[in-house]
Amino acid sequence: MTRHTKQLRTDARLIFDAGIAAVDPVAAVQNAVTRQGHLLSVAGEVYDLHQYAHIYAIGAGKAGATMAKGLENVLQDRLTAGAVTVKYDHVAPVTAVTLYEAGHPIPDAAGVGGAEAMMHIAQQAGENDLVFCLLSGGGSALSPAPSTGITLEEKQQFTSLLLACGASIDEINTLRKHLSRLKGGQLARLVAPARLITLVLSDVVGDRLDVIASGPTVPDASTFADCHEIVARYGLMEQLPPSIRDHLQRGGAGQVPETPKAGEPVFARHQTVLIGSNRIALQAAAQQARHVGYTPLVLSSSVQGEAREIARVQAAMAHEIRQCGLPMPPPVCVLAGGETTVTLLGQGKGGRNQEFALAAAMDIDGLEGVVILSGGTDGTDGPTDAAGAVADGETVSRAQALGLSPKDFIQRSDSYHFFTALDDLLFTGPTGTNVMDMYLLLVG
Numbered sequence: 056m057t058r059h060t061k062q063l064r065t066d067a068r069l070i071f072d073a074g075i076a077a078v079d080p081v082a083a084v085q086n087a088v089t090r091q092g093h094l095l096s097v098a099g100e101v102y103d104l105h106q107y108a109h110i111y112a113i114g115a116g117k118a119g120a121t122m123a124k125g126l127e128n129v130l131q132d133r134l135t136a137g138a139v140t141v142k143y144d145h146v147a148p149v150t151a152v153t154l155y156e157a158g159h160p161i162p163d164a165a166g167v168g169g170a171e172a173m174m175h176i177a178q179q180a181g182e183n184d185l186v187f188c189l190l191s192g193g194g195s196a197l198s199p200a201p202s203t204g205i206t207l208e209e210k211q212q213f214t215s216l217l218l219a220c221g222a223s224i225d226e227i228n229t230l231r232k233h234l235s236r237l238k239g240g241q242l243a244r245l246v247a248p249a250r251l252i253t254l255v256l257s258d259v260v261g262d263r264l265d266v267i268a269s270g271p272t273v274p275d276a277s278t279f280a281d282c283h284e285i286v287a288r289y290g291l292m293e294q295l296p297p298s299i300r301d302h303l304q305r306g307g308a309g310q311v312p313e314t315p316k317a318g319e320p321v322f323a324r325h326q327t328v329l330i331g332s333n334r335i336a337l338q339a340a341a342q343q344a345r346h347v348g349y350t351p352l353v354l355s356s357s358v359q360g361e362a363r364e365i366a367r368v369q370a371a372m373a374h375e376i377r378q379c380g381l382p383m384p385p386p387v388c389v390l391a392g393g394e395t396t397v398t399l400l401g402q403g404k405g406g407r408n409q410e411f412a413l414a415a416a417m418d419i420d421g422l423e424g425v426v427i428l429s430g431g432t433d434g435t436d437g438p439t440d441a442a443g444a445v446a447d448g449e450t451v452s453r454a455q456a457l458g459l460s461p462k463d464f465i466q467r468s469d470s471y472h473f474f475t476a477l478d479d480l481l482f483t484g485p486t487g488t489n490v491m492d493m494y495l496l497l498v499g
């Protein structure tokens with residue numbers, strides 16, 4: 056006897072929400088940073104607040120406002136000032152910190168204003184000051200500080216080129232770091248000699264600190280030589296705006312200083328803490344799954360690849376569990392996370408999670424007691440107002456009854472309208488956090 060699909064759907068949503076709650080930036084900051092009187096404890100290290108004249112908060116990222124809020128809750132009147140850039144509308148009620156709302160993924164003039172405010176604070180912070188840097192996904196586009204000679208327009212043009220060429224976030228950010236005055240550890244140079252604590256919410260597979268938001272406060276292992284390789288690999292040289300080509304060429308010839316490397320004294324007074332990640336979200340979701348009666352199985356927080364292909368793997372697991380109880384008998388909740396990609400096929404509307412759910416629906420057609428939920432933890436999947444979508448074994452037959460062909464919708468990259476018609480989009484609203492996506496499979 057399988058659990059009713061409706062119950063599975065309710066449970067899937069509960070499990071997804073528990074994952075998101077675990078990486079809520081306000082809570083995550085307050086878990087990592089605690090205060091007792093004048094003693095501040097940051098992931099095991101203790102700071103005596105009496106030793107610091109001023110405490111500042113700088114940073115950038117989609118979760119910047121909620122991270123700042125968490126820090127204000129802990130530091131209260133000890134926080135002197137701050138400048139944090141967030142994506143438009145990703146705000147939270149903060150008092151000491153000034154929020155700059157700016158464009159993402161293409162940087163804009165508002166972002167330049169935020170980056171300048173952040174660099175100003177970093178520069179004026181002295182030996183007796185403490186600077187918190189709050190970083191989350193989106194931080195790269197939200198902190199444009201083009202190297203001398205490069206205009207914002209050129210950087211915008213270049214960003215569009217980069218995002219469309221198929222390069223990985225690691226490769227994209229290697230280039231960004233070498234065209235910036237603050238990325239790739241250069242912000243740490245400005246903060247020194249002040250004490251620096253960086254709090255990071257990871258939105259990249261592997262949680263690499265030098266990749267998230269282009270690692271403005273950590274050592275950068277990449278070089279101008281790497282930039283040249285990437286430009287060659289994606290055939291970008293001809294399309295580069297002239298100032299950018301010139302800058303990379305001068306960098307390659309040793310005429311522009313490299314980003315700071317590991318071991319440089321600039322990182323001596325620096326602590327970095329990863330406060331939230333996809334793995335942390337999955338673990339909390341798994342706990343919730345157990346709580347509502349499923350055996351949880353966390354597969355991986357590092358899923359990457361074409362959304363519609365990854366979805367087929369999850370659907371295949373559904374078949375195996377249903378048919379022969381392997382790798383575990385129902386009720387089971389298989390959890391995975393990461394960030395897929397979508398090769399667009401048409402002009403429709405959708406996101407990688409909606410596409411995932413649509414592809415999964417086609418493969419679990421007719422299966423009883425199976426629900427698949429795919430959702431972005433930031434609450435916005437692609438250029439839509441949905442976080443993702445939910446599919447079950449009846450999704451395809453319900454669509455067909457409405458005269459809709461799932462295959463046509465996939466071919467038009469129009470998963471949003473497919474799930475709109477079925478009323479199966481997943482809505483959370485902007486969550487204030489951002490640790491990539493979660494893929495849940497429930498077999499009851």
Ligand SMILES: Nc1ncnc2c1ncn2[C@@H]1O[C@H](COP(=O)(O)OP(=O)(O)O)[C@@H](O)[C@H]1O
Nearest residue numbers: 397403404405406407410435436437438468469
């Ligand atoms: N019609 C569509 N169908 C499926 N995916 C889409 C569609 N349009 C855009 N996307 C995908 O949405 C992604 C951007 O999603 P978004 O949630 O804004 O990213 P992030 O949260 O990582 O910044 C792009 O990688 C793009 O491939």
Ligand SMILES: O=C(O)[C@@H](CO)OP(=O)(O)O
Nearest residue numbers: 192193194195267268269
């Ligand atoms: O800011 C960035 O560099 C990346 C990774 O952290 O985030 P996003 O893909 O959201 O722009």
Ligand SMILES: [Mg+2]
Nearest residue numbers: 431435436437
């Ligand atoms: Mg998103």
